[in-house]
Amino acid sequence: MTFVAPDVPPSDVFDRCVRCGLCLPTCPTYVETLVETSGPRGRIALIKAVAEERLDILSAGFVHQMSECLDCRACEAVCPSGVEYGKILEPARTQIVRAQAPVRSWQGRLGRAVVIGRLFGNMAMMRAAARLLKFYQRSGLRELIRHTGILRAIGMQDMEALAPRISDRFFTPRNQRFSPPAARATAFLHAGCIMHVAFASWHEATVRVLNAAGVEVIVPRDQGCCGAITIHAGEMALGRELAKRNIASFERSGADVYVINAAGCGSALKEYGHLFHDDPMWQNRAIAFSAKVRDVLEYVDEIGLPPRSLGVVHGIVTYQDACHLAHAQRITAAPRRLLAQIPGLELREMEESSLCCGSAGIYNVTQPEMAQRLQRRKVERVLAVAPEIVATANPGCALQIRNGLDRADAGEVAIKHVIQLLDESLAAARTASAVR
Ligand code: SF4
Ligand code: SF4
Known part of the structure; x- marks a missing residue:
């Protein structure tokens, strides 16, 4: 073995x-x-x-x-x-x-085949499932079902509460090209699986910030899921197929860098070289690909934004280190440096900012008891510094902390990606210069 x-x-x-x-x-x-x-x-x-x-x-x-x-x-x-x-x-x-x-029971086999094989392997299926979930969330059906108590009876109450709110508009890869006046580089934007249907606003902010930094953004149609959830579930063969699709898409695109705004996916993309350690046909391609992958905060910190492009954003913010950014990619300083550049924003560090919040992919579904213990621990640390905003760099952390704050009835604390705060700051500067 x-x-x-x-x-x-x-x-x-x-x-x-x-x-x-x-x-x-x-x-x-x-x-x-x-x-x-x-x-x-x-x-x-x-x-x-x-x-x-x-x-x-x-x-x-x-x-x-x-x-x-x-x-x-x-x-x-x-x-x-x-x-x-x-x-x-x-x-x-x-x-x-x-x-x-x-x-494994037939129900278990069917569940794995549908969720892992079909949903994460096929982005059209992911969008179809997201449309159904959006109907459930927006039509009043959710309130009705919650009211009946059926979710609690079948043990799905927590899982349902953790489902992301589906975006009004999906960020579907369609070979889009977003070009600033004089581009100094071209970035391939990884749209992801759940990200493109539930975190479209993060992608939109990413495009605007990269354009402001003088980077052209392309979103090739033939990309897909990074494979992280599939690999974590032990389905290596399918994970490799998903990885090959992204490698080939990036090679065809001619982009300079492969940019990602979800820490968990970024960590998986940077480890493609290891994923193909025993495949001589793909290993070198995978290593070359991973060398071009950048978390968006790492990349913006590296290339910088134009002088005086950031405007005032008032607020008290605390930063949650996503495990796969802090530990797997060892990126902790760049997000803090970027937050520190935003005028008007006060950064208050919480204790144990790099201790996992209990999200960890689908961990909060597979290990709900430990996930909730870690969620409560995280929420206590967050509330201890009384922030108005929790900034993060990973969708799983955003959902888990949002859910924990709601359970704790913590009031108006917003959860945002650091890139959204930079986007707000850029917009504030544009507004300020327009009224001058
Ligand atoms: S006990 Fe932990 S820190 Fe020490 S060598 Fe083993 S893995 Fe490393
Ligand atoms: S949960 Fe513990 S053993 Fe597992 S990766 Fe994290 S630190 Fe290591």
């Missing part, structure tokens, strides 16, 4: 962990439970035990720990021995999925 990628000798991961425990205080599930097996050190020992056939792969404890781990990578970022934890977690999950396949 393989628990590490062929390009990584098993001893490199398992024996590199010297059991120092420095990762423990950064692990959200460990700090909540204080149970050794709910921390990185314990999980590494469990994976090693299964790899050495001392523990059954389908033992309840092992399956639970591989699901309870958020894959937030906080442990990896602080490990002094350089243990690449993510490189053993994903293969472990894939092996569990394979081992479960023969005993």
Whole structure:
């Protein structure tokens, strides 16, 4: 049974962990439970035990720990021995999925085939599903269904509340080209799967900010989902197919950079090289592709905005570090530098800003109890600094914190992507210069 990628000798991961425990205080599930097996050190020992056939792969404890781990990578970022934890977690999950396949119920197989195979693999299907959800959210049906109590009865109340509000207008890739007067670079904008139907306003803000920075934005039609959710669910083969589509689309586009405004997707896109470690046909293409991927905040921080282009935005803001931006991509300073450039905005740091909020892809659906514990913990830290805005860089964090603030009846705290605040600031400067 393989628990590490062929390009990584098993001893490199398992024996590199010297059991120092420095990762423990950064692990959200460990700090909540204080149970050794709910921390990185314990999980590494469990994976090693299964790899050495001392523990059954389908033992309840092992399956639970591989699901309870958020894959937030906080442990990896602080490990002094350089243990690449993510490189053993994903293969472990894939092996569990394979081992479960023969005993999976027909309902389970159908659910995986429809949600993972059809929805994330086919963006037209994603838009069709989003239209249905939009009808449910806007027609009054939602209020009716909520009123009946049926959602609570079938255990879907929390899942329903966490569903994103579908955008009024989708940001469907149609080979759009948004060109500023004198472009200094061309950026390929990754529209994503859920992002293009539920976070269209983030994409619109991204286009305006990049144009203001003198960057042309293109949105090629033949792109698709990054594959992160598929890969996290252990469906590696489909994840690779989705990755190939994006690599080929970027190569055809001739763009200079591949820009993404969702941290989780960005992290997956930057790891395509590893995804194809055993495929000589695609590995070099994947490595070249990943080298061009930039989180939009990383990119705007790098290229800069024109002098005096930002106007006043009043507000007290706290910044939530998305795990896949802070730990997986190690980007923490750029978003703060950009927020600090906005006149009128006061940045108040919360405690544990980089501790996972419990979103982690579909974790809040698969592990609702731990997700809610982490959500409550995050909301307490947020409210302690009394912000008017929580700024983030990932849709999952935005949904999870919004839901947590609503549960806590926290009043008027807005959740925004940093790029939206920059967009507001650019608009404020334009308005100010128009009235002068
Ligand atoms: S910090 Fe690294 S070496 Fe230390 S226990 Fe954690 S994974 Fe092992
Ligand atoms: S990835 Fe996150 S949740 Fe999983 S062991 Fe590491 S720190 Fe803990």
